[in-house]
Amino acid sequence: MPYFDAASTAPLHPVARQALLAALDEGWADPARLHRSARQARMLLDAARETVAEVLGARADEVSFTASGTQSLQLGVLGALRGHRRRGSHLVHSAVEHSAVLHTAERWEADGGAVTSVPVDRHGRVSAGEFAAALRPDTALAVLQSANHEVGTLQPVAETAALLGDVPLLVDAAQSAGRLPVPAGWSLLTASAHKWGGPAGVGVLAVRKGVRFSSALPADDREGGRVPGFPNVPAIVAAAASLRAVRAGAEAEDARLRELVDLIRHRVPRLVPAVEVVGHPEQRLPHLVTFSCLYVDGEALLTELDRAGFAVSSGSSCTSSTLTPSHVLAAMGVLTEGNLRVSLPAGTTRAEVDAFLDVLPRVVADVRAPLGLDLALPADGPADDHPAGALVLDTLGRRCPIPVIELAKHIGEVAPGGRVAVLSDDEAARHDIPAWCEMCGHTYAGEAPAAEYGGSHGTAYLVQRS
Amino acid sequence: MPYFDAASTAPLHPVARQALLAALDEGWADPARLHRSARQARMLLDAARETVAEVLGARADEVSFTASGTQSLQLGVLGALRGHRRRGSHLVHSAVEHSAVLHTAERWEADGGAVTSVPVDRHGRVSAGEFAAALRPDTALAVLQSANHEVGTLQPVAETAALLGDVPLLVDAAQSAGRLPVPAGWSLLTASAHKWGGPAGVGVLAVRKGVRFSSALPADDREGGRVPGFPNVPAIVAAAASLRAVRAGAEAEDARLRELVDLIRHRVPRLVPAVEVVGHPEQRLPHLVTFSCLYVDGEALLTELDRAGFAVSSGSSCTSSTLTPSHVLAAMGVLTEGNLRVSLPAGTTRAEVDAFLDVLPRVVADVRAPLGLDLALPADGPADDHPAGALVLDTLGRRCPIPVIELAKHIGEVAPGGRVAVLSDDEAARHDIPAWCEMCGHTYAGEAPAAEYGGSHGTAYLVQRS
Known part of the structure; x- marks a missing residue:
């Protein structure tokens, strides 16, 4: 394995x-x-x-x-x-x-x-x-x-x-x-x-x-x-x-691993939709690459990859007993969800990396499937329900990645320039929603008490559609 | 070994x-x-x-x-x-x-x-x-x-x-x-x-x-x-x-080791002059025995035993880098000098213990030999040099066991009831001299500033010959 x-x-x-x-x-x-x-x-x-x-x-x-x-x-x-x-x-x-x-x-x-x-x-x-x-x-x-x-x-x-x-x-x-x-x-x-x-x-x-x-x-x-x-x-x-x-033997082995990692860095965004490769593109360790898959839970990905025979790690919940999102990804302002860290030990072969790249797209698609999310299709018109000038998405009581998933599902319902307010009481949303905006080209417009948007508690995260 | x-x-x-x-x-x-x-x-x-x-x-x-x-x-x-x-x-x-x-x-x-x-x-x-x-x-x-x-x-x-x-x-x-x-x-x-x-x-x-x-x-x-x-x-x-x-397997092995330890406890005082076996005679671990050999340095004994093929330990200076005497022996009020701890691992044989008992008396005698100390002979008369009513033995600047060795050498020079003042600036003397008195039946009469007995610094330990 x-x-x-x-x-x-x-x-x-x-x-x-x-x-x-x-x-x-x-x-x-x-x-x-x-x-x-x-x-x-x-x-x-x-x-x-x-x-x-x-x-x-x-x-x-x-x-x-x-x-x-x-x-x-x-x-x-x-x-x-x-x-x-x-x-x-x-x-x-x-x-x-x-x-x-x-x-x-x-x-x-x-x-x-x-x-x-x-x-x-x-x-x-x-x-x-x-x-x-x-x-x-x-x-x-x-x-x-x-x-x-x-x-x-x-x-x-x-x-x-x-x-x-x-x-x-x-x-x-x-x-x-x-x-x-x-x-x-x-x-x-x-x-x-x-x-x-x-x-x-x-x-x-x-x-x-x-x-x-x-x-x-x-x-x-x-x-x-x-x-x-x-x-x-x-x-x-x-x-x-x-x-x-x-x-x-480090110099030779690191050069070899760096090529395998370059392969992963290059191929993953072309094989899997809505992926962000994180970390510095050049100033980096030779054997390690990390990427985040939008709209999915890192642990679910880990489990499925493990079932498919690949042992990787995730910064989304970096140990089996902690569910707090990675402070590293949070500090970088990148998505903390659907995160995978691939770190190759000495001796890793090209065939093993190819097999991983073969399996990954299917695994991500399988995990995403039940979410009913059509990544290729933005929705086509504004919804009629945005009383305070914003479409309100109430995700109170639901854990990440649900808030971002809901945002991605519904942002197409407002006109370009229109606003969405995501109500959430999961702290991870504070990082994930701005990071999602940056990645997808929308404008993060700050936060407000959820009460201003009819929420019982929590925070409203405001997004302006580009 | x-x-x-x-x-x-x-x-x-x-x-x-x-x-x-x-x-x-x-x-x-x-x-x-x-x-x-x-x-x-x-x-x-x-x-x-x-x-x-x-x-x-x-x-x-x-x-x-x-x-x-x-x-x-x-x-x-x-x-x-x-x-x-x-x-x-x-x-x-x-x-x-x-x-x-x-x-x-x-x-x-x-x-x-x-x-x-x-x-x-x-x-x-x-x-x-x-x-x-x-x-x-x-x-x-x-x-x-x-x-x-x-x-x-x-x-x-x-x-x-x-x-x-x-x-x-x-x-x-x-x-x-x-x-x-x-x-x-x-x-x-x-x-x-x-x-x-x-x-x-x-x-x-x-x-x-x-x-x-x-x-x-x-x-x-x-x-x-x-x-x-x-x-x-x-x-x-x-x-x-x-x-x-x-x-x-502890119960059987412990019974076996206890017999070997009993053998050592019984034999050592009969094979080696001026030895004190320390530790509780019954309420004790089965595999461990400790004894102190008067007038010698524990490290010298260790070294000689090692040369003879036996690995033991000493509470006199319990590691190779610390020379402070054992706080355990000090707290017990027993001699901290010439101390050996013998602790038998599982599987120790009777033959190994016999070989140890064979070697020990010679090793102790060899280490003691250069001290010019006749253990069998108490000296026969009072010396003439005890101006302040006490024989003064100046061991300032000399480390234990020298103060006790000097005391043992010279106590015979005072009459029964007469006093010896041992001047010492080695802290170990504070424990060793009273412990030696208890072991040899003399009376430890307390301490005083060495200055009162003509010393430049340090402490005078007072002993009354029995």
């Missing part, structure tokens, strides 16, 4: 598996002890640290291992903020960082800190100048990802770093560490081994020599006092071995 | 290795996703949670997996304290808890909380009544280990829990979870898989239904909101499988 969800987790690299097995035999003991087995574990741990440091462009004593990318981000952000308390308590990050950064920022704010989220453009990219302009005299830390995990857009990290003066910059390299050189200018660097084909259970947190760091957790003497707890030596050894292996 | 350091980490159980390999193939995907590989990982994770819950006497939804026993303790202690803030901010723990608890308590105190450390007796055991008496109206959490990690003493957990009323009790079962049933009465329970033969990278944190818990770290939706980050499914599967396996 083709697995196109490498950005969630990459299949274990053969080198990782081999190294893990060897290290289970040789590196199982406690590296902090003094006997022979312990010394052996310590030597393996030291060697793994050297390898990871070398590949990421750090010194070995700057590198600590955590249990996950999320732990690296939490400990890194909080440790740097605590370490730079004398500067102040202001944190700057882009609006499209990993949720671990956003949750940490929320906690920091709840505990009395200040946070600025820097907006991104429609491709999901920050402007270096705009990012630097968010700095304040009390800024203690800036956080910027190397590449976005949902849409693959590369951020201008080196360019931004050059504008930050002496404000420390944490770079989240989780999506790029196994593929691309780490951008210059980081003070703290985080990554996650299972994203590059290493085992689960290993994150990287590098802190540049001289950068102040004060652990947010009670420290012990493990990992330079930055990460408490018994280190998982066999998994760390496997992570290091696979990082070296994937980076050695 | 006989490995007698199971209490640091147990060798990987064959069942764990087998389960890990299988789960690397079947459970590598992100269990939070919706596709087939993800569902498979989720099923494995759910099954592992059921297994661990069943063995530990919990409900599956009470069990979360962390990255280590230390992380379980940190998140458990802080999460429970935060969850019970309305009760107050007072934490009670025994003086011999794992350093992760002590470090967390220090952090809690530094952040404004209150902490009471309950003393233990000479065997390292708390009294249930004394523990309960430490409760205050604002006590938010009590922490008590099931068994001590350095000396093996079992704590009266169920008896203590019965006296705590509605104050939640966190039980640290790291040393006992693979061997003994979990004691009744816990509100939170922690354990660590690599202590029972599971892989590194898996801790357990169980929180009883209804016990308030507020994560100390920014939460995500993993592990019931209690532990953030990508879960290490293959390692968790291996941990669960090995827990079931070791507990199924």
Whole structure:
């Protein structure tokens, strides 16, 4: 079954598996002890640290291992903020960082800190100048990802770093560490081994020599006092071995995957009606492409594609237990509905991608079929029921994508220049309706209390037909 | 090479290795996703949670997996304290808890909380009544280990829990979870898989239904909101499988190991002069014995035993990077010097233990030899140099065990009833000298500024010869 969800987790690299097995035999003991087995574990741990440091462009004593990318981000952000308390308590990050950064920022704010989220453009990219302009005299830390995990857009990290003066910059390299050189200018660097084909259970947190760091957790003497707890030596050894292996072959493999992704980017809008490919067209990760299919639910698409044998992911509801729309897509101002992320693992073949492109149009059409929506046909005349000068579509109590579907069904009923008011109490509509307007060429005319249009509660989203 | 350091980490159980390999193939995907590989990982994770819950006497939804026993303790202690803030901010723990608890308590105190450390007796055991008496109206959490990690003493957990009323009790079962049933009465329970033969990278944190818990770290939706980050499914599967396996055979294996440990407890004091076996003689873990060899450095003993082919541990300097004496031995009031912990993994043979007992006396004698200390001969008369009514032994600038060695060498120089003042600036002397007095039957007469005995700085420890 083709697995196109490498950005969630990459299949274990053969080198990782081999190294893990060897290290289970040789590196199982406690590296902090003094006997022979312990010394052996310590030597393996030291060697793994050297390898990871070398590949990421750090010194070995700057590198600590955590249990996950999320732990690296939490400990890194909080440790740097605590370490730079004398500067102040202001944190700057882009609006499209990993949720671990956003949750940490929320906690920091709840505990009395200040946070600025820097907006991104429609491709999901920050402007270096705009990012630097968010700095304040009390800024203690800036956080910027190397590449976005949902849409693959590369951020201008080196360019931004050059504008930050002496404000420390944490770079989240989780999506790029196994593929691309780490951008210059980081003070703290985080990554996650299972994203590059290493085992689960290993994150990287590098802190540049001289950068102040004060652990947010009670420290012990493990990992330079930055990460408490018994280190998982066999998994760390496997992570290091696979990082070296994937980076050695990355250039060739990335070029190959980039061609397959270009194929998907080019073909999908020609095979499936009402699709928007999102993310930066050039400044992007080689293996990842994201697109949104209008009028359908991402989860329904996932389920059908899974049934057809393809494993992909969706930013519409990025995990099986959260139904909130992706903050990344929302920050980009693109549709959050019907979203699919296709991320190709190493070794993906052209035949697998062709098979996906073969299946996708049918799957989307099947999911759309029950909606009774004729995408090719705009309706032909104004309706007679728009008392307040607008056609009112009451979708209160109904979840996205219904509000947008209703809008698409009925906008043809008003004359060009005429207005539609969509009443909705689903927060997702606030992003989706403007995004739909932009995509379809209509004018989004703002919002008003639904009560002004006869609604019992909620918001009226106003659209002017072009 | 006989490995007698199971209490640091147990060798990987064959069942764990087998389960890990299988789960690397079947459970590598992100269990939070919706596709087939993800569902498979989720099923494995759910099954592992059921297994661990069943063995530990919990409900599956009470069990979360962390990255280590230390992380379980940190998140458990802080999460429970935060969850019970309305009760107050007072934490009670025994003086011999794992350093992760002590470090967390220090952090809690530094952040404004209150902490009471309950003393233990000479065997390292708390009294249930004394523990309960430490409760205050604002006590938010009590922490008590099931068994001590350095000396093996079992704590009266169920008896203590019965006296705590509605104050939640966190039980640290790291040393006992693979061997003994979990004691009744816990509100939170922690354990660590690599202590029972599971892989590194898996801790357990169980929180009883209804016990308030507020994560100390920014939460995500993993592990019931209690532990953030990508879960290490293959390692968790291996941990669960090995827990079931070791507990199924625990009763027979523990009886066998108990006999071997009894042999060591009985023989060591008869083979090696000036040895004290520490820890409770009956209420103890089956596989662990700790003893202290007077007048020598634990690290030197470790090194020599390692050279002779035996891997043991020492509470004298419990890791290769910390030289502070064990807080456990200090709290017990026993010698912190020349300490050895022997902890037998499953499968240890009688022949291995016999070989150890064969080697030990020679190793201790070799390490003691350069000290020029005749253990069999107390010196025969009072020295003439005790101007202030006491023989002054200036050991300023010299580390333990030198102060005790000097004391042992020279106490015979004063008449019975006469006094010796040992001048020392090594903090370890504060514990070691009274402990030595108790062991040798002399009277410890308190401390005074070294200046009163002609010292430039430091403390004078006063001993009255019996």
